[in-house]
Amino acid sequence: MVRFLVLALLSLAGVTQTSASPTQASEPPNPTEEQPPLGTGSLSFPWSHLRLPGYIVPLHYHLLLHPNLTMLSYSGTVRIELQVQNNTNWVVLHSKGLRITTATMLDQNLAHLSDKVLPVLHNPTHEQTAIFSPRVLSGGQKYFLFLEFGAELGEGFYGFYRSTYRTSSGETRNLASTHFEPTSARMAFPCFDEPSFKANYSVSIRRSRAHIALSNMPVEQTVVLDDGLMEDRFAVSVRMSSYLVAFIVCDFRSVSATTASGVKVSVYAAPEKWQHTHYALKAAVKLLEFYEKYFNIKYPLPKQVVETKVIIEVATSPPPPDLVAIPDFQAGAMENWGLITFRETSLLYDPATSSGSDRVWVTMVIAHELAHQWFGNLVTMQWWNDIWLNEGFARYMEYISVNATYPKLRVEDYLVDTCFAAIGRDSLNSSRPISSAAESPTQIEEMFDTVSYNKGACVLHMLRHYLTDQVFQSGIVRYLRRYSYSNAHNQDLWDSLANVRRSFKLYIFYYKLEHCYSSRQAAKNANLYAGEHLDLTSMMNTWTLQTGVPLVTVTRQGSHLLLKQERFLRTAHPSDPAWPSLFLWHIPLTYRTDTSTSIHRHLMTTLTDSVDVGEEVGWVKVNVDMAGYYLVHYDGSGWDDLIQLLKDNHTALTFMDRTHLIHNAFQLTTAGRLSLDKALDLIGYLRSESHTVPLLEGLGYLEAFYRIVERRDIPDVTQNLRTYILWYFRDVIDRQTWSDKGSVSERRLRSELLSLACHLGDLPCLKQAQRSFTHWLDSNSTLPADVAETVYSVGAQEDTGWASLLQTYTHSLSETHKHKILSALASSRDTNKLTRCVQSSILEGEVIRTQDLDSLIAMVARNPRGHHLAWSYVQKYWSTLVDKFQLGSFSIRNIIIGTTAQFSSTEELTEVRLLIFPWQYHLLSEASQLRVTEVAMDNIQKNILWLQRNLGTLRSWLDQQID
Numbered sequence: 001m002v003r004f005l006v007l008a009l010l011s012l013a014g015v016t017q018t019s020a021s022p023t024q025a026s027e028p029p030n031p032t033e034e035q036p037p038l039g040t041g042s043l044s045f046p047w048s049h050l051r052l053p054g055y056i057v058p059l060h061y062h063l064l065l066h067p068n069l070t071m072l073s074y075s076g077t078v079r080i081e082l083q084v085q086n087n088t089n090w091v092v093l094h095s096k097g098l099r100i101t102t103a104t105m106l107d108q109n110l111a112h113l114s115d116k117v118l119p120v121l122h123n124p125t126h127e128q129t130a131i132f133s134p135r136v137l138s139g140g141q142k143y144f145l146f147l148e149f150g151a152e153l154g155e156g157f158y159g160f161y162r163s164t165y166r167t168s169s170g171e172t173r174n175l176a177s178t179h180f181e182p183t184s185a186r187m188a189f190p191c192f193d194e195p196s197f198k199a200n201y202s203v204s205i206r207r208s209r210a211h212i213a214l215s216n217m218p219v220e221q222t223v224v225l226d227d228g229l230m231e232d233r234f235a236v237s238v239r240m241s242s243y244l245v246a247f248i249v250c251d252f253r254s255v256s257a258t259t260a261s262g263v264k265v266s267v268y269a270a271p272e273k274w275q276h277t278h279y280a281l282k283a284a285v286k287l288l289e290f291y292e293k294y295f296n297i298k299y300p301l302p303k304q305v306v307e308t309k310v311i312i313e314v315a316t317s318p319p320p321p322d323l324v325a326i327p328d329f330q331a332g333a334m335e336n337w338g339l340i341t342f343r344e345t346s347l348l349y350d351p352a353t354s355s356g357s358d359r360v361w362v363t364m365v366i367a368h369e370l371a372h373q374w375f376g377n378l379v380t381m382q383w384w385n386d387i388w389l390n391e392g393f394a395r396y397m398e399y400i401s402v403n404a405t406y407p408k409l410r411v412e413d414y415l416v417d418t419c420f421a422a423i424g425r426d427s428l429n430s431s432r433p434i435s436s437a438a439e440s441p442t443q444i445e446e447m448f449d450t451v452s453y454n455k456g457a458c459v460l461h462m463l464r465h466y467l468t469d470q471v472f473q474s475g476i477v478r479y480l481r482r483y484s485y486s487n488a489h490n491q492d493l494w495d496s497l498a499n500v501r502r503s504f505k506l507y508i509f510y511y512k513l514e515h516c517y518s519s520r521q522a523a524k525n526a527n528l529y530a531g532e533h534l535d536l537t538s539m540m541n542t543w544t545l546q547t548g549v550p551l552v553t554v555t556r557q558g559s560h561l562l563l564k565q566e567r568f569l570r571t572a573h574p575s576d577p578a579w580p581s582l583f584l585w586h587i588p589l590t591y592r593t594d595t596s597t598s599i600h601r602h603l604m605t606t607l608t609d610s611v612d613v614g615e616e617v618g619w620v621k622v623n624v625d626m627a628g629y630y631l632v633h634y635d636g637s638g639w640d641d642l643i644q645l646l647k648d649n650h651t652a653l654t655f656m657d658r659t660h661l662i663h664n665a666f667q668l669t670t671a672g673r674l675s676l677d678k679a680l681d682l683i684g685y686l687r688s689e690s691h692t693v694p695l696l697e698g699l700g701y702l703e704a705f706y707r708i709v710e711r712r713d714i715p716d717v718t719q720n721l722r723t724y725i726l727w728y729f730r731d732v733i734d735r736q737t738w739s740d741k742g743s744v745s746e747r748r749l750r751s752e753l754l755s756l757a758c759h760l761g762d763l764p765c766l767k768q769a770q771r772s773f774t775h776w777l778d779s780n781s782t783l784p785a786d787v788a789e790t791v792y793s794v795g796a797q798e799d800t801g802w803a804s805l806l807q808t809y810t811h812s813l814s815e816t817h818k819h820k821i822l823s824a825l826a827s828s829r830d831t832n833k834l835t836r837c838v839q840s841s842i843l844e845g846e847v848i849r850t851q852d853l854d855s856l857i858a859m860v861a862r863n864p865r866g867h868h869l870a871w872s873y874v875q876k877y878w879s880t881l882v883d884k885f886q887l888g889s890f891s892i893r894n895i896i897i898g899t900t901a902q903f904s905s906t907e908e909l910t911e912v913r914l915l916i917f918p919w920q921y922h923l924l925s926e927a928s929q930l931r932v933t934e935v936a937m938d939n940i941q942k943n944i945l946w947l948q949r950n951l952g953t954l955r956s957w958l959d960q961q962i963d
Ligand code: BES
Pocket: 181, 182, 331, 332, 333, 334, 335, 364, 365, 368, 369, 372, 391, 394, 445, 448, 890
């Protein structure tokens, strides 16, 4: 009944479960026995859907590639073993931008079906190619499709593309690498480019002696060809999706190590960056060992064993992982099975120039991509609508694995930020359900967003807390085993978890008999919710099929807490006529009170509810340690009680709870649900706060307000806020040293505090930064990495400083170091310099690599002097930008959000709207197809509302403080 109600409400709210393959037909176009005309003139493309037909399935690809790194082109052949399910004359598969020169069809004995080359038709709009076989391909039979093809190595970041790097002697060298996810394997070779068409791959690559070739599997055999070229033949892969195939031809060097279970791990980089691979190698080995234990599924076979193995048609061992730093790479990293590719800043670690947060980043990225070797590679979502099953899991596993392997990095401190980012997006109208329909390549590309990654991870975090670590772990192990080498839906995950839970209940039952426990005690022992009816699917559907984040309002009434849930929206108010009311979640509520140390739990499945907390309770904090994905509003005197508690004895709450309260209060002020002075009073305790996380959370809001009023040029508030921040946080700023000493957490605090202090023009900060900069220039020494960016930014304000930084940038071999310098170059107050940065990277990409253009534009846009400049560049070079990156890519989205996030007036909103929507202008017309433009507009709307709702209060609150 409850389940029916939820589903009914979900469908009323416009939420429907997206089917995995609505357009995947199994019926072929009518087969014909007649001989067709030889040309393609009278044949029309036989397939009209975006998704491929399901009646031909690829089983095994034999792929041979021969890239020419001088001519920047390649040729190739592919022989695909096909299983035909229904009689047909057509094979329809994907290809994009490839010249297919020959197509032939062979039977199972490799005999040609026709002595003529077959007609090949293209449908570029759907990126599909159809091959016509005059002889009917019979259902139930296997065939081989053989294609010869060629193409240029790509100029962008997709398909089989060219990358370059410069040696210290100034020589530029080429390499060729791949990036396929989600829909670019078709740019490298003709294939069935959908995640559910899993097949085995036998890859061979021709190369010169000066190069090495890498692919998913280890090299099995290398043959010297007549023309002196080498041909590496790689072992046959396990069954996998096309987006996970990868190959690289380069002259990189590597370091290797072996895990306790005998898996050989290697890290590759450009020869001169080789010494920066050691940290990644150690981390990869450690993390891989962790995952093997956690998933209880071995990552078997060291490379040597594979090399001596006889060739068998279907290999059963996943490829041992190679991790490669690619100099030109659009994303952060990519989990290709056994050949994981990274941006250099995501893999290389230079103890001299990498900061504490650089180390955390590298570790997290490796943890993420290694998690994918199970989540995503071994078990893959059926279709892109559920990409969160890959990305949400990989993001969450980053926290679980790094927490276990590198506890000193304290990555749990960052989990709150992951969830706050998810809430930021989910509390706008433009958000979407975790599982959402996506058909076209652009829509699919856009699925790789905060909702899939961060909301996915936070919902899993909530579920893990609800089910207990043990049940969660057993459930996902069950899921991974059950769906190994195949594909899964959300439902499969819920079933696997629910089954474990059922077995656990049985276990509790026997435990109870054996130990004479009451069932409640036994359940408590296993930390479960005994007796509570659990319908995991209904519960999780409310989180994955429904948009938004819930707000739970708590009212104390005697010994009861009255609870009410609704959707939390920052840009709408319950008094608005369009206020959404049909939202309902199954919320695993938790709360703590001052009367006991235990955590109380309650599953809230209705719009209103109540729980008994007892008369004598002084305070209640709901959503303990923010393990749940929901916000909490305290009605009546609720907030005042908590403000008082923080003032009197803030350590009565955990640092997570304190952070959560700060976040909640400021979110509510943005939505117009709480007055800003309450939130500001709440952080009035921060002087006694010694934990980095709540301190940075509170400070972060003040900084965000400062940036809004600074850019809007509201001098009195800007000045007062600046004075207030520097006065209030004086002690903690003064306590910071200009060094790399201390724990990761202390280092993070130092880095952020000093950066803010100098940005606010704090004199002691500026002086020290200036001194360090002059010393750095004079002595050519290395700055402490944690403060380097701040020091460079101060130095970049002078002409000579800026020029020296540009010089260092041009010659530095460390990308991490270059990133810090770039940020400083983009902080200049001189608009000519900013123009130079943006212009040179857009037009040449020589000094500043194109891969860094999106972050550069975002950095310039953050600078009040650069904001308009960045926005006009985006308008001017829009089509160049879309050519270089793809519509819907991370980079294009970063550019749109980065350049519009600071807008806060109705005029600016109109300007953006006019530029994006094609019926008025045509400038960014493709952008109107993107979800991200709605997000950008919502962001501006939110800023406008923030100013309307809060500027007056902020002004008078500051006046009071400063008097
Ligand atoms: N599978 C993605 C790479 C990807 C991203 C492919 C977008 C297609 C579109 C990879 O696992 C990933 O998530 N990479 C992240 C870094 C990671 C640490 C979050 C990225 O590229 O930002």
